[in-house]
Amino acid sequence: MSMESEYVRATLLDRNGSGREVAWPEVESWHPRQGVLWLHFDSACEEVLAWVSDSSELPTVVKEALLAKEVRPRTLAVGDGLFLALCGVDPKHKARRESRVSIRIWVEENRVISIGKRRLLAEEDLISRLSSGCGPRGTAALVVSLADLLVLRMGDRVDDFEEKVDELEDQLLEWSVKDLGANLVQFRKRTIALRRYLCLQREVLTRMQQESAPWFDEGSHILLADINERLQRHIDDIDTIRERAAIAQEELLSRSSEQLNSRMYVLSMVAAIFLPLSFLTGLFGINVGGIPWAQAREGFLVFCILLVAALAGQIAFFYWKKWL
Template identity: 75%
Template sequence: MEAEQVHATLLDRKGSGREMTWPEVEAWHPGQGVLWLHFDRAEEAVVQWIRTDSGLAQIVVEALLARPMRPRTLRVDDGLFLALCGVDPKHKSRREDRVSIRVWVEENRVISTGKRRLLAEEDLIARLENGCGPRGAAALVVSLADLLVLRMSDRAEEFEEGVDDLEDQLLERGGEGLGVNLVQFRKRTIALRRYLCLQREVLSRMQQESMPWFDKESHALLGDVNERLQRNIDDIDTVRERAAIAQEELLSRNSDQLNSRMYVLSVVAAIFLPLGFLTSLFGINVGGIPWEESAGGFIAFCVLLVVALAGQLVFFHWKKWL
């Protein structure tokens, strides 16, 4: 199997780890340490090995190779399957750079699949190379979940900064051109919160499972990860509420502007309605129109219009309509 298709790491159960070649993977036995294999599930050779040579149950094989999958937990005998999600700023995509990773955990072996290596995995490998990484399979998967949640914490902070900018734009520019940005921002926060809640359910279910290889230290660390994830969800809820308030304020301002313009148009129409009536009345082509034969008739009629206009303005001011 080619190097870009699989990344193999051997944990020495003391906090360190080293990369392994594929021949070393094929010769591995549990006495050497914990084996962590990460595969690119899109490769045909990977699919073939997982189906025929991995020794996994069929339900686990299908879960590791499935393409669309929501975060979930599945226990099979003494192993645990986890479908986790996270964010990976290194690889931008149309769906908020969300990424997923599927993990099968046994006492001495961890198999994960994804479309690519994630930043969380690279951080975990760096810890192993420095001798301060996880010491067992349980600690490995909990540390991976911890790093995924840590990246999500960064994204929650970015959303808080984003809603600050939107509120500043609303105050400084009066919300001009802000409507579309607010809608898109709310859609992004809703999508992220949905995946955070699903992730919380996965980690909570994992915490409830009593696996023989799940030590107390890893269990306690998983509790801390769950609490941090809940804080992220609370932060996203706060951001959503602030974005909703900003959108309501924008709609209120637009409504006030529309009402103000309609008010002006109504006043103008009310002012010119009697003037239009007088001009229409004096413009009919029948006999008996006042000042029809008078040389100063036009001037007299203009004075009448000015007086009528002034009377209306006084009346509107008295009624406090102006």
């Protein structure tokens, strides 16, 4: 496998906060004394999948977990190593389900292997910190920093959702019922999905705190607790957003019901007004003898006056009953 490939990135940490990208031949000759090695692969590359499967010397259960196509956030301890399945967000696909990107990580004392479908901004941020000399100093710090940046980027998505629900509330008076209702349903589905992944991520971080890997120091446990607390705040914010969206949807349904009731009321009034008139015209239109004014020249005029009087009387009665 060639390091010129866009599907592979290898970074060597010097344990002093700095890191540099290394070529694949240097990866193959790497020794733990040189520093912590972080390998990040794109799962879209068949060559990467073949290397993980055949040449990585990882436990079988870890290989299967790393190569799995769909992995929910979870953690698995294997010997002195730790497998993590986390998720991040891709800002290029905010409105799509694919905006959530799974990243699988295998952590050893001196080596970290991560595989993802697309490169996340959290990874770019971490590489930038290492390049500037203010990055993590060890394996545990690397994993915790990556988890921290993933949660930070999820905070951006929560902020996007807050702006979206503000927009939907503002458009509640402007949009048609059909358009706004469909948008609210879609928005609620997205918030539910994000909350589910955030809760799973919180469980993973909680489990990480409970693991007793020898390379996981006390400081990393403290940082994980802080990250977990911020993640819980994001979950609380998502719950608030879901409640606001539910209230907006209830208001929309209520307004729709009011419009329907109003239209049905108008139709009922029209039917009630014309029912007696229809009765009279039908009664006087039957072809039998004895119809009043049948032979009178003024009969039609008298009958029209009768209808107008009946109509006026009905309207007066409706106003007296406060039905109009």
